[in-house]
Amino acid sequence: MGAFDWQVVWASLPYLAQGLGFTVxxxxxxxxxGLVLGTLLALARISGPRPLALAAAAYVNIMRSVPLVMVILWFFLVIPMLTGRPLGTEASALVTFTAFEAAYYGEIIRAGIQSIPRGQVDAARALGLTRAQATIHVVLPQAVRNMAPVLLTQTIILFQDTSLVHAIGAKDLLKxxxxxxxxxxxxxxxxxFVAAVYFAICLALSLLVRRLRRASGTAAPA
Amino acid sequence: MSYDWNWRFLLDTVAAGEGSYLDWLLAGLGWTVALSLAAWALALALGLAVGTARTLEARWLRAPAAAWVELFRNVPLLVQFFLWFFVVPELLPRDLGLWVKQDMPAKEFVTAVLCLGFFTSARVAEQLRSGIGSLPPGQRLAALALGMRLAQAYRHVILPRALRVVLPPLTSEFMNVIKNSSVAYAIGVMELTFQARQMQEETARGLETYLAVTTLYFLCAFAANRAMAAIEARSRIPGYLG
Known part of the structure; x- marks a missing residue:
């Protein structure tokens, strides 16, 4: 086992910080x-007209069954074909991850909304709230509370997954x-060093998730 | 968008001169399947041990098992691949490290199996832990009251029940293993994603290549799903819903 030389890490810190900047x-x-698009996908699946609901479901299922590396390669190949001009690796990564995460966040949001008992909506409507008011004031606040730990867990996974932009050579922390x-x-x-940085950030976030779970009284995920 | 589809390139001879692009695809499929199966077997074995250890009272078993899970869950898979490939050989005794770096047969493949297997074991362990946690505590107490030792209670009562509970989440873990095996391109395992990148570069037939590769991934995931469903059906206890 050769001697380690940590001096090089110290010397590269500014450069690594730039990479971390892009990762963040x-x-x-x-x-x-992903949250905005995911909410739209969830609403489309729950209460959209049938063709829209089917399209949203197909989008979510396809995204979730293709390896992320292949999704990254697909977008990097197809976007320039559609727009007719080349797109940088960083811009391509931003588009890809937004589209990809929308599928995952969408499913979490859908489960969160569907975890609210129907009676809550009926009660709100009986009290004279409109459908929109019932959604905004009754359903979503409870749904968000239920979803928060899972959304944060997914964000930790997202943070780790960004390293896969390696496949198209975008310059993140790992690159x-x-x-x-x-x-x-x-x-x-x-x-x-890079593994230690990822580990420290992800461990801190997952401890936060645990605290959130305890606070909201939701058990660990199955 | 008008695109000039051409699937015939699959039968062309590769630039290096040996075999066709179709051969590359099939070789890639073979490596993907082999890597996924081997890593899955390793992950099940390790995950079973670690997940069980996490539910024990003995702190000297529980604490390292918890550390194991945190370690493999909080570092990106791609970084773990690089750690196994570049860093681990440096940590081994000198001669062994040299052998690994220079002479170990199928070096990339073996490294990838270890990496993906260890990574997935942490996830299997967590599923099993919550599966064991979901059993009514009376089961364990009843087994102990009947005079079973703790190991016997696990062997005959707790694990058989818990494993049935975690089969559905394990099915999606198995499909995750197949998806995650794509990351092994980064250390040079010549699986499907590696072949996809190589073929796209050499032939510029990106759409056809990616479509073919993505379809093969779908088929693998579907096969994994059916295999696990068959196990689920065969292991069902009559009289239970799930």
């Missing part, structure tokens, strides 16, 4: 976009470490 940006964009490791001829230290 990608996670944030996919989270925000930055790979490049720095090659430049200094010190891949081992770089990979260990």
């Amino acid at each position: 940006q990608l996670t944030a964009v996919a989270l925000a976009g 930055a470490a790979e490049i720095a490791g090659k430049n200094y001829n010190r891949p081992v230290e770089m990979y260990v």
Whole structure:
């Protein structure tokens, strides 16, 4: 076992921070976009007209059964074909992850909404609330509380999955470490360091999930 | 969008001169299936042990099992592949590390099986733990009251019940293994995704290639799903709903 040289990690920190910046940006964009699109998908599946509900279900099921790496490759290939001009790896990654996460968030949101007993809506309607008011003031607040831990867990998975932009060469934290490791001829230290960074962030977030679960009284997932 | 479909390229000879692109696809399918099955077997064996350990009272078993799960769940799979491939050989004794790096047969494949197997074992363990947790505590107490030792209670009462409870989530884990095996392209396992990238680069027939590869993934996942459903049907206890 050769001696480790952690100096190279120290020297590459600014460069690695740039990569981490993109990883965080990608996670944030996919989270925000995925939640919005996911909500639309969930509503389409629950109360949309039949063709729309079927289309939403097909979209969700296809996205969830294809390996993410293949989805990333597909988007990188197809988007330029549709728009007629090349799209950078970073932009392609942002679009792909938003579209991909929408399928997963959509299913979580759908389950959350469907976990609210029908009587809640009936009671709200009997009290004179409109359908929209019942959804906004009665169903969604309870649904969000039920969903929060699962949504956060999915976001941890998303944060880890962003590393797969490696397949199209977008420069995230992992790619930055790979490049720095090659430049200094010190891949081992770089990979260990990057693993530690991912581990620390994900462990902190998953401890937060556990606290949320305890606070909301929902048991660990099956 | 008008696209000029052409599937005939599959029968063309590859640039390197040996075999056709169809051969590449089939070889990729073979590696994907072999990697998924081997990793799944490893994950089941390890996950069963770790998941059981997590439900025991003995702290010296429970704590390392919990650490195991956290370790493999909180590092991205792709990073884990690089750790197994580049870092682990450096941590081994010098001669063994050298052998792994230079002479180990099917080095990429073996590394990928270990990586994907260990990664998935943490997820299997969590499923099993919650499955055991979902059983009524009376079952375990009754087994112990009948004079069974703890190991016997697990062997004859708790695990047979818990395993049936976790079969449905294990089915989706098995399908996840197949999907996750695609990440092994990164360390050079010549599975489907590796072949897809290689074929797209060499032939520029991206759509046909990706369609073919994606369809093969679908078929694998479907086969896994049916296999697990058959196990579920055969292991059902008469009189129970699930």
